[in-house]
Amino acid sequence: MGAHMFDYLKPLPADAIIAMMQQAKADTRPNKIDMGVGVYKDSSGAVPIMRAVKTAEDIILGEEMSKSYVGTTGRAEFRRLMLDMVLGEQFHAPRIASSQAAGGSGALRLGAELIKSAAPNATVWVSDPTWANHIPLISSTGLKMDKYPYYNRETLGVEFDAMLAHLDTHAVPGDVVLLHGCCHNPTGADFSPAQWDRLVPFMLERELLPFVDLAYYGLGRGLSEDSYGLQLVFEHCPEALVAASCSKNFGLYKERVGLIAVLCRDEKTAQIAQTQFGAIQRKLISMPPDHGAQVVERILGSGELKRIWLDELTEMRGRMRNLRVLLSEALDVQGGAHIARAVADQNGMFSTLPVSAAQAEELRNAHAIYMTNSGRINIAGANASNIPHLAEALLDVLS
Ligand SMILES: Cc1ncc(COP(=O)(O)O)c(C=O)c1O
Numbered sequence: 001m002g003a004h005m006f007d008y009l010k011p012l013p014a015d016a017i018i019a020m021m022q023q024a025k026a027d028t029r030p031n032k033i034d035m036g037v038g039v040y041k042d043s044s045g046a047v048p049i050m051r052a053v054k055t056a057e058d059i060i061l062g063e064e065m066s067k068s069y070v071g072t073t074g075r076a077e078f079r080r081l082m083l084d085m086v087l088g089e090q091f092h093a094p095r096i097a098s099s100q101a102a103g104g105s106g107a108l109r110l111g112a113e114l115i116k117s118a119a120p121n122a123t124v125w126v127s128d129p130t131w132a133n134h135i136p137l138i139s140s141t142g143l144k145m146d147k148y149p150y151y152n153r154e155t156l157g158v159e160f161d162a163m164l165a166h167l168d169t170h171a172v173p174g175d176v177v178l179l180h181g182c183c184h185n186p187t188g189a190d191f192s193p194a195q196w197d198r199l200v201p202f203m204l205e206r207e208l209l210p211f212v213d214l215a216y217y218g219l220g221r222g223l224s225e226d227s228y229g230l231q232l233v234f235e236h237c238p239e240a241l242v243a244a245s246c247s248k249n250f251g252l253y254k255e256r257v258g259l260i261a262v263l264c265r266d267e268k269t270a271q272i273a274q275t276q277f278g279a280i281q282r283k284l285i286s287m288p289p290d291h292g293a294q295v296v297e298r299i300l301g302s303g304e305l306k307r308i309w310l311d312e313l314t315e316m317r318g319r320m321r322n323l324r325v326l327l328s329e330a331l332d333v334q335g336g337a338h339i340a341r342a343v344a345d346q347n348g349m350f351s352t353l354p355v356s357a358a359q360a361e362e363l364r365n366a367h368a369i370y371m372t373n374s375g376r377i378n379i380a381g382a383n384a385s386n387i388p389h390l391a392e393a394l395l396d397v398l399s
Contacts, residue, residue: 111262184348
């Protein structure tokens with residue numbers, strides 16, 4: 001090795017979705033529809049700050065007296081309020097250890113590190129396809145990863161029996177199965193309640209550990225619907241993990257706020273896991289960012305702010321549901337009926353359409369419509385007036 005150590009670095013490809021975001025931004029065609037990156041946009045295309053967030057920030061700005069460190073696992077009250085919200089009444093507090101995290105990504109990483117400490121030989125199974133960052137985030141702990149079948153690109157639904165059969169044959173007791181709690185990224189295809197009802201006993205019987213990624217809570221069907229699977233898991237499984245993000249449902253993306261929680265067999269084990277979370281966070285980033293968690297704590301801890309936030313969340317969810325209905329109606333013609341059905345059935349921001357990479361490119365070049373090369377759309381990138389253009393262009397490239 002010579003004197004200049006960084007000469008030995010190899011260049012890495014730019015993140016495809018960030019590159020496409022920049023390409024879309026530079027596109028000045030008036031009929032442009034940017035359905036790329038996974039952020040919620042309002043009907044004007046803005047990524048707004050929620051009113052409840054702004055109000056909480058105003059209060060905090062006036063009242064905050066110190067910027068001193070909080071601690072490695074963050075705010076205890078934030079963690080309590082978040083657990084209460086996502087786990088509901090059957091929340092087994094004494095058996096749960098938790099930590100505030102730097103976004104849902106930080107939460108996933110803390111969960112993966114905890115698994116690595118407890119069971120370094122476990123394999124973490126992820127859906128095929130899954131969020132592109134799951135694999136680098138989790139595998140960089142050194143844990144092995146593998147995929148289970150999930151989305152059928154012909155029926156555009158969940159291949160539930162194939163998933164169970166695959167895990168039955170290939171996963172071993174003590175392996176971890178990462179599940180999207182709701183609004184599956186990138187497909188929008190979620191388990192039905194009946195499928196969760198079958199999945200939980202299957203995981204119990206095979207001694208598989210559920211790790212639920214809850215990145216879009218409240219943006220699917222509703223608060224109780226979106227936590228149906230998570231709550232079932234925490235009710236019936238002796239051990240489980242959840243990684244929740246406040247990026248999307250509070251619109252706090254850049255503030256980096258999330259929560260990791262683990263359900264342990266007993267209280268003593270939970271106390272040990274709590275010490276582990278502190279130590280893991282300490283070695284990674286020492287302490288999580290505070291501002292976003294402080295905002296969420298304010299909102300969830302105040303009846304009035306929580307009501308405002310819930311109204312805004314309902315509006316966001318309703319806007320996306322309405323766009324799904326409009327797109328579905330516009331696609332419900334010869335050649336588009338199965339896509340129409342899927343778009344209406346799926347949840348949250350994303351759907352993965354049966355579009356090839358070449359067709360996605362044609363949509364960009366000929367129609368100014370931006371989606372990933374895998375066919376993932378963010379429905380919040382559209383609005384009621386450009387849905388006809390979107391549907392027409394899709395039917396055109398697919399014909
Ligand atoms: C499935 C899934 N999990 C987790 C995250 C993490 O988000 P963040 O780290 O921004 O909170 C995302 C973000 O896109 C996601 O789609």
